[in-house]
Amino acid sequence: MSSVGLIQAQFDAYNTQDLEAYCGYFADDVIVADLNGKITTQGIEAYRTRYEGVFAQFPQNKAELVSRMAVGNTVVDHERVVRAPGGHTFEVICIYTLAGDKVARVDFAK
Numbered sequence: 001m002s003s004v005g006l007i008q009a010q011f012d013a014y015n016t017q018d019l020e021a022y023c024g025y026f027a028d029d030v031i032v033a034d035l036n037g038k039i040t041t042q043g044i045e046a047y048r049t050r051y052e053g054v055f056a057q058f059p060q061n062k063a064e065l066v067s068r069m070a071v072g073n074t075v076v077d078h079e080r081v082v083r084a085p086g087g088h089t090f091e092v093i094c095i096y097t098l099a100g101d102k103v104a105r106v107d108f109a110k
Helices: 003-016 019-023 044-057
Strands: 026-034 039-042 062-071 074-082 089-099 102-109
Touching: 003 019, 003 062, 003 074, 003 089, 003 102, 019 044, 026 044, 039 044
Parallel strands: 026 102
Antiparallel strands: 026 039, 062 074, 074 089, 089 102
């Protein structure tokens, strides 16, 4: 699968809130960090717990892709996240670094 295909697949799993499929796209030792900042999540179990909570708290949560670019093993998404119809909305830049066929690191700029 191409890097863009992998990121699109995890994006689709996120939007259907299929936790098992979603987590399947991430490396066992995945790192999530604030851009140029601290690590906020490390390891697939912590990642799974994080998104289990997000999906439970926001069952209508959806991300809309504003734009995407890819170079080599890095894919950058600009996303608009809507917690619920008519609810809280925010934008985020997601910088995905891939290792093989998994996401090894995600850096968020909010």
